[in-house]
Amino acid sequence: MVGAMSALAILGGEPVRCRPFTLWPQFTESDARRLQSVLESRNWGGYPFPNTLADEFARKFASRHGAKYGCCVANGTIALVAALQASGVGFGDEVIVPAYTWEGTAAAVLFAGAVPVFADIDPDTYCLDVNAVREAITPRTKAVIAVHLAMRFTEMDPLIDLAAERDLIVIEDCAHAHGGEYKGRGAGSMGDLGCFSFQSSKLMTSGEGGIVTTSRLDYFELLQSLTNCGRASATDQFRRRIVGCNYRITEFQAALLLGQLEQLDYWAERRSRNAALLTQALCGIEGVRPLPPQPSLTRDTIYNYVFQYRPPDDRVHRDVFVAALEAEGIPCDGRFYEAVYRSDLFPAQPDFPQLRIGRDEPVDYSRCYCPVAERAAYHESVWLPQFLLLGDEQDVEDIARAVAKVVAGRDELAAAGSGLAELKSMSRAERPKFEKHKNY
Numbered sequence: 001m002v003g004a005m006s007a008l009a010i011l012g013g014e015p016v017r018c019r020p021f022t023l024w025p026q027f028t029e030s031d032a033r034r035l036q037s038v039l040e041s042r043n044w045g046g047y048p049f050p051n052t053l054a055d056e057f058a059r060k061f062a063s064r065h066g067a068k069y070g071c072c073v074a075n076g077t078i079a080l081v082a083a084l085q086a087s088g089v090g091f092g093d094e095v096i097v098p099a100y101t102w103e104g105t106a107a108a109v110l111f112a113g114a115v116p117v118f119a120d121i122d123p124d125t126y127c128l129d130v131n132a133v134r135e136a137i138t139p140r141t142k143a144v145i146a147v148h149l150a151m152r153f154t155e156m157d158p159l160i161d162l163a164a165e166r167d168l169i170v171i172e173d174c175a176h177a178h179g180g181e182y183k184g185r186g187a188g189s190m191g192d193l194g195c196f197s198f199q200s201s202k203l204m205t206s207g208e209g210g211i212v213t214t215s216r217l218d219y220f221e222l223l224q225s226l227t228n229c230g231r232a233s234a235t236d237q238f239r240r241r242i243v244g245c246n247y248r249i250t251e252f253q254a255a256l257l258l259g260q261l262e263q264l265d266y267w268a269e270r271r272s273r274n275a276a277l278l279t280q281a282l283c284g285i286e287g288v289r290p291l292p293p294q295p296s297l298t299r300d301t302i303y304n305y306v307f308q309y310r311p312p313d314d315r316v317h318r319d320v321f322v323a324a325l326e327a328e329g330i331p332c333d334g335r336f337y338e339a340v341y342r343s344d345l346f347p348a349q350p351d352f353p354q355l356r357i358g359r360d361e362p363v364d365y366s367r368c369y370c371p372v373a374e375r376a377a378y379h380e381s382v383w384l385p386q387f388l389l390l391g392d393e394q395d396v397e398d399i400a401r402a403v404a405k406v407v408a409g410r411d412e413l414a415a416a417g418s419g420l421a422e423l424k425s426m427s428r429a430e431r432p433k434f435e436k437h438k439n440y
Ligand SMILES: Cc1ncc(COP(=O)(O)O)c(C=O)c1O
Pocket: 075, 076, 077, 078, 101, 102, 104, 105, 147, 173, 175, 176, 197, 198, 199, 208, 209, 210
């Protein structure tokens, strides 16, 4: 254990950790072979649709998650747009989304012509609070998007019951939940549709990419038409003709994803084991709190390891704590997400006519207030990217030692002042200018 006297790295001391953590993404020789064989085949694109490897991957991925069908798409945001469109969400419909998520969850609702309505989250899982969803329902509500966030699942059983009672479509945003299970059911198989992202930081990645899962053939046929410029799907049992777009993925992406699926369980087990060790270690450190266990989670999925900063007083802000932890050599983030309605990545007015047409008053997101989401976003949550948990016990010990060291250095941090938090508290739209190296 590091003594309270050792100087914090952010104040000029030696960092706890000078070595990098395990690199992400990971690949094997068979990935290289698959890519080479796509190259030589000269069959690179997504057309004819679904192309060979994309089709093979979609079937395997859907079946691994307990859904009947999978439709590969260009990315996770488009997966959400396509899922909304396929399930009939249209202009002016309201879609309930958690206030604490990636801005893309809500942006997808806008791009589908609908109106995002923010509901607060549960303080122990940081996922949608089903009671808040109930309160947010209006006669215009058509759907709800449940985001399985970071390392927890939305409590799906009460949500699905509520949706059935109020005739709502349920879409799962599983961008963080590849391979995870809730009460033995796979992510993306419980709602009407599930949406996954394969962007670089995700638990399976092809650089960019996404997939929509569903067990309804009518939705699956529409998804294929939407993805493939309106062309009919092979089954075309429902014969719906629509205007579609090109949301296809390439065979190179599909080749990588087949390998990623093969490796999913191996890396998930390592994360799970190390996460359990980290939780144990953090339990012994005053002022931080691991998320409580979620008994309904039957298979871990850890996109980020999230814990809560709960100091005995407010002398050292969470953003200062995070900046100090990062200086100790532990990649981490406090403002990983904002309360979306407050984020400068979500300036929804005045570009989206559905926020005013057909309404007595335009939707005004400045009136939103979701206290649990705001506490998580601006005061409490600390996010550690998943690749920190891919190595050995020494990595976990380093993380825990760094947390303990920063906690023990609170007096010095308080004395140094809040200027330390400059980078961490800066606008999310501006941050990439300073963080070009980050893919998480
Ligand atoms: C919760 C959530 N939803 C949706 C997305 C969108 O995925 P993509 O970046 O592939 O468009 C992401 C990706 O960051 C996400 O984290």
